[in-house]
Amino acid sequence: EADIYQTPRYLVIGTGKKITLECSQTMGHDKMYWYQQDPGMELHLIHYSYGVNSTEKGDLSSESTVSRIRTEHFPLTLESARPSHTSQYLCASSDIAGGWETQYFGPGTRLLVL
Amino acid sequence: GQQVMQIPQYQHVQEGEDFTTYCNSSTTLSNIQWYKQRPGGHPVFLIQLVKSGEVKKQKRLTFQFGEAKKNSSLHITATQTTDVGTYFCAVNQAGTALIFGKGTTLSVSS
Numbered sequence: 001e002a003d004i005y006q007t008p009r010y011l012v013i014g015t016g017k018k019i020t021l022e023c024s025q026t027m028g029h030d031k032m033y034w035y036q037q038d039p040g041m042e043l044h045l046i047h048y049s050y051g052v053n054s055t056e057k058g059d060l061s062s063e064s065t066v067s068r069i070r071t072e073h074f075p076l077t078l079e080s081a082r083p084s085h086t087s088q089y090l091c092a093s094s095d096i097a098g099g100w101e102t103q104y105f106g107p108g109t110r111l112l113v114l
Numbered sequence: 115g116q117q118v119m120q121i122p123q124y125q126h127v128q129e130g131e132d133f134t135t136y137c138n139s140s141t142t143l144s145n146i147q148w149y150k151q152r153p154g155g156h157p158v159f160l161i162q163l164v165k166s167g168e169v170k171k172q173k174r175l176t177f178q179f180g181e182a183k184k185n186s187s188l189h190i191t192a193t194q195t196t197d198v199g200t201y202f203c204a205v206n207q208a209g210t211a212l213i214f215g216k217g218t219t220l221s222v223s224s
Contacts, residue, residue: 033211040153040200042216058211090156094212100145100164101206105156 003027006091006106013081014114021076021109023091031094031101032074036060036087037108043090049074081113118143118205120215127222133190135218137203145206146186148177151217152199160188193222 004025013019025032030051035043045058047066055066063085065077074093078085091106119138127133137146145164149157161170163179163186170177174197176189190197200217207213 040217040219043157043202043214045211048211056211092157100162101212102147102159102162103149103157103204103212104159108156 004091004093004104004106006089006109008109009107010110010112012112012114015080015082017081019078019081019111021078021089021091021111023074023076023106024072025074025093025104025106026072027093027095027104028071029093029095029104030071031096032068033092033094033103034058034064034066034074034076035090035092037090038087046089047076081111083113086111086113118146118203118213118215120203120218122218123216124219125221127193127220129195129222129224130192133193133197133220135188135201135203135220136185137187137215138185139205140184142183143186143205144183144208146179147204147206147212148186148188149202149204149214150199151202155199157202190220193220195222195224198222 007022033048034046037043044060046060049055049068089109092103094101094103147162148160151157161177167181168179174191178187200219202217203215205213
């Protein structure tokens with residue numbers, strides 16, 4: 001299983017604050033993803049990246065930004081946190097074997113915006 | 115774009131009963147994957163199906179890819195409490211991100 005790390009694991013923050021969620025993987029995977037997910041619900045794609053200096057928008061990208069300066073690092077920034085951002089944020093990276101993509105997820109960051 | 119419909123959204127069973135979740139597409143799929151997410155956890159890759167009519171088994175779990183490669187199923191025989199969680203199907207779409215279904219959440223009472 002791929003080693004993919006997310007920090008912080010839990011975050012409580014006030015409305016209007018700028019926050020950055022960290023994601024790192026040590027597998028050398030080129031593709032990385034950010035998802036937002038409420039408990040037991042569907043995965044909403046926020047951003048993804050094909051590799052260094054590549055970023056693409058997903059369905060919920062309008063209120064956040066990402067960067068991909070290094071292969072192993074894919075941070076997600078919320079410029080101004082709102083209570084509607086309260087959720088779990090999952091980072092994933094992909095292994096492409098035989099032409100098929102398999103995703104490995106990090107443990108997630110649980111965000112509470114007051 | 116590519117979409118996959120997953121049913122049912124929720125399923126509750128008594129321990130020992132069987133469970134099946136289905137993933138359907140209106141277009142032919144190149145492959146399909148299944149993931150499991152335990153409560154409070156993150157999705158974990160279970161298996162990938164590529165060939166038409168393919169059937170794979172993992173202990174009590176049976177995965178099937180339809181002959182037309184437009185649907186897939188995950189069947190659990192004699193469910194246990196350890197099977198609780200949300201099961202997602204996912205498909206590869208060329209040039210874009212992996213597409214996930216909305217998931218089926220399974221609860222099991224003992």
